[in-house]
Amino acid sequence: MITETISFASVNVGDKLPGKEVPITSALIVGGALASRDFTSVHHDKKVAQANGLPDVFMNILTSNGLMGSYVTNWTGPDATVKKIALKLGAPNLPGFVMTLVGEIKAKDDSTGIVDIEVIGENNVWGMHMAGTVQVQLPQ
Amino acid sequence: MVKDKAAIVGIGNTEFSKNSGRSELQLTCEAVRAALDDAGLKPSDVDGMTTFTMDSTDEIELARAVGIGDITFYSRVPHGGGAATGLIHQAVMAIASGMCETVVCYRGLNGRSGHRFSEGVSGNIITADAMHWGWYMPSGLMTPASWVAMYTQRYMHLAGEDKVKEALFEVAYTTRQHGATNPAAMFYDHPFDRAEYDAQKKIVGPLKLYDCCLESDGASAVIITRADKARACKHGGVAIKGVGQSAAKNMESMTSFYRDEIAAIPSMDVAAKEAYKQSGLTPDDIDAAVIYDAFTPIVLWQLESWGFADPLKSADFVLEGGLRLDGRLPTNTHGGQLSEAYIHGVNGIVEATRLVRGTSKNQPDKEINHALVTSGVGVPTGGALLGKMD
Amino acid sequence: MTPEETKAFEEKIHAFVGRENGPPKRGNDDVNEAMIRHWAEVMGDELGTYTDAEYAAGTGKGGLIAPPAMLQAWSMEGYPMAENPAQDIQRQLHNVFDAHGFTGVLGTNTSTEFFRDLKPGDQVTAHCIIDTISEQKATGRGIGYFIETLTTYTDQNGEEVGKQVFRVLKFIPADSNDAADSSTEDDSPSVPTRITSPRGHDNSWWWKACDEGKILIQRCTSCQTLRHPPRPMCGECQSIEWDSIESTLDGEVYSFTTLHYPKIPGYQYPNTVGVIQLSEGTRLVANIVDIDYETIKIGMKVKGSVEQVDEKTMLPVFRPE
Incomplete structure (x- = not known):
């Protein structure tokens, strides 16, 4: 369990978060869809996904959003507060791919203690899956 | 010989953009009309045409759209950007041999909103030699940047990695400085510094984003006519002193990795020799240049081919400020294809003409009697020497 | 579509802009530990503030909270989406698109602001409006329109806890543009593989050996010169006779x-x-x-x-x- 929280003073613009590899499996795609209560067929039914032009089931945007959130809060620790998550989706995540997450601090607001972290998730087959920004308030 | 037989009398560009919102045919029509206006000629004065084999605009469609009448000469030059000064080459030969009098050379492309060259041969293979690309596609070596990078790595190994990297920055930086003060350039008003250059993403080691040219929508056209007719044109003429077209031994399109040494571009050596011989000029006579800059390192090698630096020594020339406006050879004063637009080098012919006319947005503070303009390299290539009319 | 048809279609879809998707929708479940744990397991959330009540009580959070990214999940429709989705205004809008060939749908952007952490027992209600519909766009997926919905989330006291802009693309799937050629036999496309070389008379022997695990080098049988890539004639002696050796x-x-x-x-x-x-x-x-x-x-x-x-x-x- 992660118990330390990163302090606002200890981070600087340009700092990079440790990269993380996320193996994309059917279990993650279907599990993420159900955890986010998204029963749209393309996220659990391969035949429907194929009818929509993709080789297999693909990750829903709520799971991508959740992975972006967990990537950042696992780094910040428990006493940080997420203020905003904004992401743009690119290529789909399919079973068998590996997504690599990287993050970099792009801005730091001394008055509010909020830092902007750019997060990019790229898969090894089709490239950019998601790119976005997580704003998180860190303790002083 | 072709020296002084023909002259450039009209030049025209469209605007350059990421999405022109119109057809390549229309872009080309607009550039041709601008070039005719610039020359003070009518469409019916045109009786010859040259373009790239790769160009999508059919000669007769263009003629019908612009109102050009009978045509007695048309030809196309292969190998993508390697064709740029090949258009001059074709036009001059046709005019000198009496096949026609006035040629329009054109190139129009939706290179950003349509087919993007950065994708290399991964998608629609646009050359007939699919089998040749088959030696490189399976390993993934299939983009122009990656082919150029392969030569670059070897060149750095022989010429000194640190110095060459500094020189690549200087090429990118100086070219962008020029683009930043050219209102027509896509990077107008957007200079960069070393920190911004270094911060760009790696495209293909050792090339970063700003070592690579733009992808643009737009068209450029040049009107070439017989020298004796040129004097009557609105801006007179810029004489074609010499023009070389060349492929060298043991060559492949972009992947000549099997020569004894690959840290040079022998095909441009051949073009330079030809053009100097035809014109009677030497490197000392050349006052400014437009050097094809799809990628920064290819500028270095061409400086060596054209005799401005010894083999493997062009980094010194560049680092001494040789490409700057006050340097020995002000180069790519429009911002080049790195910063103005990527119209396959034909916008470069337009700029070289301006340099001799004295009308560049970044006109160097000296008399430009002769200017060099080159075609894309790695492929069969060419180069032309332009100058004031006698 | 003709320009007139496009105009009529665009009038139809733009009539949806500004409309509420339906009455405010309260989540079927209040914020609860079980759904949080389920989420945290899948997403790899490792904070005790999400799953360990005793630990969470001792942190600055003062107790369990839900992962913020879960906000949208609380008011999702759930299983009926798969079989018989609610015919809300957004669905009706999508039906108009579907009827005009824009059958593809793709979530492209989501941007959520969080005004406070949610805790077990909180009740989330979503208020969603169709906010904007873009001009027609040519996208990598095909011709389409971006639809943006704006959802405000409130709690049991009617206070705003978050706000989300969600953008989807409704598009004409590229394949349906060449419907004549849509009868492909292979219904299980696989993960993309490398682009291989076309094979012809002058190179297929080389690639066939490669398939079998051998790298060959062409050799002129007249002057013994080795050459690669293969060519039909020897550049040294112009012989067309050749064999090959296997490279080490x-x-x-x-x-x-x-x-x-x-x-x-x-x-x-x-x-x-x-x-x-x-x-x-x-x-x-x-x-x-x-x-x-x-x-x-x-x-x-x-x-x-x-x-x-x-x-x-x-x-x-x-x-x-």
């Missing part, structure tokens, strides 16, 4: 580069490719693997082997000796 794949790096962009489907990046000087004297372009590309040097000794690099492709690859 001993060599050194003559030059190399590492590709980062663009990323072509079927390849893994960064992707290092070398020009390998083989001990036989010819050169071969191939991948260099199992080495940090920053440490490769020209002149480095390498050894090759022919390997299966994906489901369909055999290729030579080189490793440092």
